[in-house]
Amino acid sequence: MSTSAMHVAKTGLDAQQMRIQVISNNLANVNTTGFKRDRANFESLLYQVWRPAGAQTSEATEASTGSAIGTGVRLVSTEKMYTQGTLQMTGNALDLAVDGQGFFQVLLPDGSMGYTRNGTFSQNAEGLLTTASGYFVQPEIQIPADALSVTVSADGIVSVVQPGQVEPAEIGQLTLANFANPRGLQPVGETFVVETAASGPPVVGEPLADGAGKLVQGALEASNVNVVQELVAMIEAQRAYEVNSRSISASDEMMRYLSNKL
Numbered sequence: 001m002s003t004s005a006m007h008v009a010k011t012g013l014d015a016q017q018m019r020i021q022v023i024s025n026n027l028a029n030v031n032t033t034g035f036k037r038d039r040a041n042f043e044s045l046l047y048q049v050w051r052p053a054g055a056q057t058s059e060a061t062e063a064s065t066g067s068a069i070g071t072g073v074r075l076v077s078t079e080k081m082y083t084q085g086t087l088q089m090t091g092n093a094l095d096l097a098v099d100g101q102g103f104f105q106v107l108l109p110d111g112s113m114g115y116t117r118n119g120t121f122s123q124n125a126e127g128l129l130t131t132a133s134g135y136f137v138q139p140e141i142q143i144p145a146d147a148l149s150v151t152v153s154a155d156g157i158v159s160v161v162q163p164g165q166v167e168p169a170e171i172g173q174l175t176l177a178n179f180a181n182p183r184g185l186q187p188v189g190e191t192f193v194v195e196t197a198a199s200g201p202p203v204v205g206e207p208l209a210d211g212a213g214k215l216v217q218g219a220l221e222a223s224n225v226n227v228v229q230e231l232v233a234m235i236e237a238q239r240a241y242e243v244n245s246r247s248i249s250a251s252d253e254m255m256r257y258l259s260n261k262l
Contacts, residue, residue: 005251011072012244015042018075019237026225034118034191035223036080043076079183080193085117085224087216093150094121094129097221100213102176105138105204106131106192113138114192115177115185115202117221133190141172154214156207176212177202
């Protein structure tokens with residue numbers, strides 16, 4: 001029985017260690033633009049049922065409760081919490097933030113489509129709108145080399161003013177992608193997530209249409225990590241780790257006592 005208790009406590013140690021890793025990743029990305037905090041979800045392992053509830057205890061009576069012993073815990077999932085981050089004004093014309101639902105679409109180097117809330121954009125030598133890593137924003141927006149100013153409206157219309165012109169000229173339309181289950185998206189690093197069967201296909205549309213958020217030019221969405229909340233969660237995980245460690249020590253002492261006395 002003591003060895004079983006050790007195994008249960010070990011699963012608790014593993015679970016809390018994973019939780020600490022999730023919390024550490026959140027804290028490490030507290031200043032990452034567009035980052036969404038992760039949450040670790042756990043579930044109990046199988047139970048050893050010695051006597052089921054309702055078992056016959058005599059000819060006319062049944063057990064009102066059963067006897068079941070748990071075998072531990074395991075990590076069942078980690079999920080992104082897509083709450084809105086604070087918008088920080090930068091004044092940079094190519095910095096964009098989504099206020100509300102939706103993701104920017106970016107063509108990744110392997111040809112797949114990535115989705116991000118990080119709107120730290122710039123332009124390459126050809127004037128194409130790119131991420132900081134040089135990946136192309138979709139749909140492609142090409143800014144003329146002689147553009148004096150760039151304006152992005154709340155509904156995604158990109159306009160520029162060129163020499164000799166008074167009225168801005170429209171050069172493209174930015175769109176946002178929404179998902180039926182954004183928590184089903186798979187994070188792949190660089191603040192990108194990709195589509196999965198759980199997320200459903202992307203629903204692409206213009207900002208402010210069909211429930212999509214609006215674009216805010218000259219601003220970036222900060223990480224939604226709450227440092228105080230994460231530190232409290234870290235202390236909880238640390239205390240739970242210590243308690244599970246003590247369970248192992250107690251089981252070991254019990255086994256040592258038996259070996260010395262028998």
